[in-house]
Amino acid sequence: xxxxxxxVVIPTYNxxxxxxxxxxxxxxxxxxxxxxxxxxxxxxxxxxTNDLLNILVSRGEYAYTLRPIFQENAGPxxxxxxxxxxxxxxxxxxLDDDVEPSPGYxxxxxxxxxxxxxxxxxGPMAPxxxxxxxxxxxxxxxxxxxxxxxxxxxxxxxxxxGPNHFYTGNASVAKRHIQAVxxxxxxxxxxxxxxMAERMARSEPPVSFAFDREAKGTHRPTxxxxxxxxxxxxxGKLDAIRVRRGDVSLDLIQSNYQNRNRVTRAxxxxxxxxxxxxxxxxxxxxxxxxxxWHLRQAKVSLALLSIIYNIRYLLAFTQEFGEGKQxxxxxxxxxxxxxxxxEQK
Numbered sequence: 356x357x358x359x360x361x362x363v364v365i366p367t368y369n370x371x372x373x374x375x376x377x378x379x380x381x382x383x384x385x386x387x388x389x390x391x392x393x394x395x396x397x398x399x400x401x402x403x404t405n406d407l408l409n410i411l412v413s414r415g416e417y418a419y420t421l422r423p424i425f426q427e428n429a430g431p432x433x434x435x436x437x438x439x440x441x442x443x444x445x446x447x448x449x450l451d452d453d454v455e456p457s458p459g460y461x462x463x464x465x466x467x468x469x470x471x472x473x474x475x476x477x478g479p480m481a482p483x484x485x486x487x488x489x490x491x492x493x494x495x496x497x498x499x500x501x502x503x504x505x506x507x508x509x510x511x512x513x514x515x516x517g518p519n520h521f522y523t524g525n526a527s528v529a530k531r532h533i534q535a536v537x538x539x540x541x542x543x544x545x546x547x548x549x550x551m552a553e554r555m556a557r558s559e560p561p562v563s564f565a566f567d568r569e570a571k572g573t574h575r576p577t578x579x580x581x582x583x584x585x586x587x588x589x590x591g592k593l594d595a596i597r598v599r600r601g602d603v604s605l606d607l608i609q610s611n612y613q614n615r616n617r618v619t620r621a622x623x624x625x626x627x628x629x630x631x632x633x634x635x636x637x638x639x640x641x642x643x644x645x646x647x648w649h650l651r652q653a654k655v656s657l658a659l660l661s662i663i664y665n666i667r668y669l670l671a672f673t674q675e676f677g678e679g680k681q682x683x684x685x686x687x688x689x690x691x692x693x694x695x696x697x698e699q700k
Contacts, residue, residue: 399428591671
């Protein structure tokens with residue numbers, strides 16, 4: 356491990372205050388500052404982030420090497436590619452600008468790469484318990500979904516960690532594996548991390564994936580409801596594209612759909628068949644979810660948000676795929692007709 360050199364790549368856009376928290380935490384690592392550098396790519400920030408980075412470098416604020424890179428706003432995929440391109444380390448550790456790494460964060464990532472050159476490590480992004488009820492319900496939903504995933508891995512309920520779990524808010528992999536597949540696809544505005552991970556898993560040698568709860572980061576996201584809603588819409592469209600390309604099997608989408616509870620499936624089916632009623636249904640669900648959250652009825656609030664998330668995901672998937680109700684029949688397990696992507700007809 357002493358022979359390795361690590362580059363922590365942090366893309367950032369207008370999160371000056373939270374970025375400072377992240378950088379300060381990297382200075383408190385139980386890890387030699389001689390073994391890592393921090394590459395921050397400011398993706399067109401206008402909130403004072405660039406001035407902060409220049410000041411920190413000029414006065415030598417940290418014992419580790421801090422290297423800021425400035426570019427016009429081009430999105431997270433381009434920012435991460437730029438960070439990888441200009442990094443000096445053989446191992447890239449991706450970290451988001453709203454994540455505060457624990458003192459053992461770098462050491463935990465590094466130990467895995469010392470043992471296995473072809474592994475990608477995913478660390479948890481844990482909620483800040485002091486912000487539990489001050490954060491909006493949709494942020495609480497994000498935390499709950501991630502914690503459920505981590506617990507299922509730990510308990511063995513879910514077998515194995517795969518490329519679809521490679522979230523670059525807290526993850527690491529050898530630089531050569533990223534370069535071998537051509538980096539992040541910059542046409543993807545979301546899911547660019549798992550899309551690249553799918554290619555790394557199919558490369559030679561293939562990259563394997565593992566989860567380490569000790570590589571912990573505390574995640575303090577700030578997101579509007581509209582921004583939260585954009586996530587399942589983008590994921591649905593991108594999954595349809597990935598199915599068409601052959602990266603993901605439609606059977607996997609079907610399995611995920613059938614694992615949802617009956618109420619969620621009923622609402623999503625209704626909105627796919629009658630898209631015009633999505634807006635009023637969603638408005639009612641949002642109101643009920645926020646009310647439940649204020650009353651600290653977390654389970655009710657999060658369940659209602661899950662329905663909204665799945666409605667938006669499935670609508671986007673079916674609309675992008677182009678087969679509408681036929682796809683829905685397939686997801687239900689009713690093989691009424693052969694599903695043929697529009698572009699293949």
